[in-house]
Amino acid sequence: MSFIQENILEINIGLNKEYKIIHISDVHAVTSCDNDSDDVKEEALKVEDLWYRQRTWFADKFGEYYDESHMIPSKEAFEKLIDYINNENPNVSILSGDIIDYYSESNFKMLEEECDKIKVPYLFLIGNHEAPTERFKSLTKSDIGFSKIDLGEFKIVSIDNSTKSVSPATLNSFKEELDDNKPIIVAMHIPVSTSYNKDEMNKLDQYFIINHDDTDSTTKEFIDILISNPNIKGVLCGHLHGFSYTHYANDKPQISASSGLIGWVNKIIVK
Numbered sequence: 001m002s003f004i005q006e007n008i009l010e011i012n013i014g015l016n017k018e019y020k021i022i023h024i025s026d027v028h029a030v031t032s033c034d035n036d037s038d039d040v041k042e043e044a045l046k047v048e049d050l051w052y053r054q055r056t057w058f059a060d061k062f063g064e065y066y067d068e069s070h071m072i073p074s075k076e077a078f079e080k081l082i083d084y085i086n087n088e089n090p091n092v093s094i095l096s097g098d099i100i101d102y103y104s105e106s107n108f109k110m111l112e113e114e115c116d117k118i119k120v121p122y123l124f125l126i127g128n129h130e131a132p133t134e135r136f137k138s139l140t141k142s143d144i145g146f147s148k149i150d151l152g153e154f155k156i157v158s159i160d161n162s163t164k165s166v167s168p169a170t171l172n173s174f175k176e177e178l179d180d181n182k183p184i185i186v187a188m189h190i191p192v193s194t195s196y197n198k199d200e201m202n203k204l205d206q207y208f209i210i211n212h213d214d215t216d217s218t219t220k221e222f223i224d225i226l227i228s229n230p231n232i233k234g235v236l237c238g239h240l241h242g243f244s245y246t247h248y249a250n251d252k253p254q255i256s257a258s259s260g261l262i263g264w265v266n267k268i269i270v271k
Helices: 038-062 074-088 105-116 133-140 168-176 217-228
Strands: 005-011 019-024 092-095 122-124 146-150 155-159 184-188 232-237 244-249 252-256 264-270
Touching (some): 092 155, 122 155, 155 168, 168 217
Parallel strands (some): 005 264, 092 122, 184 232, 232 252
């Protein structure tokens, strides 16, 4: 039995060679240390117990496999995922939010230490459990909810939509990236529902999606760009705690990774 559940996918955008992305999400890792107060330790134990139950509930909901190898502490699950990333040696790794369950000194220290072990370029995205962005500047490498990795033939840009919205500053930075006509894959935490994929997305609780027709004007403009700009080739996200593959626009996939607590990784070949 292996903890890692590898889900292999392809995105074909007409590149000269193949690139490998490892995408993980929603680990909800927690920890505490000897110096923490009793209240902090108690909270960590309570949340750990919650996610022992929640990981199986979500897996059952989405019809995904798990066994006793997945019933391990969340910190250990995170460590196994980092080891997998390093063993795979991808061109880039995406950590698409809710990697820790809540901010605490112990959780943030664990997060920094594990991310420091990653031997390849990576993008760390803010999830709703990690908001606000300001606490995670050292990992997002940005205070405006936007970051990027340029792989030469194409770019991956990360967008903070952890509050179910996109800020004007984030939108402006995103729009600037469109000027060089290079293919772009967008990474963000919360998936979007559009006229193209609403039937699939409406099967989910509205908590888990951003509805194109029911959001603020800035976020709507962002989604309009995702749909209409020919350089945007697809979206990688999380938040659902289950694997999802839809098209939010014609020939534009939106790929959600299932929970890292059941060892789920999307191995995406871009070519």
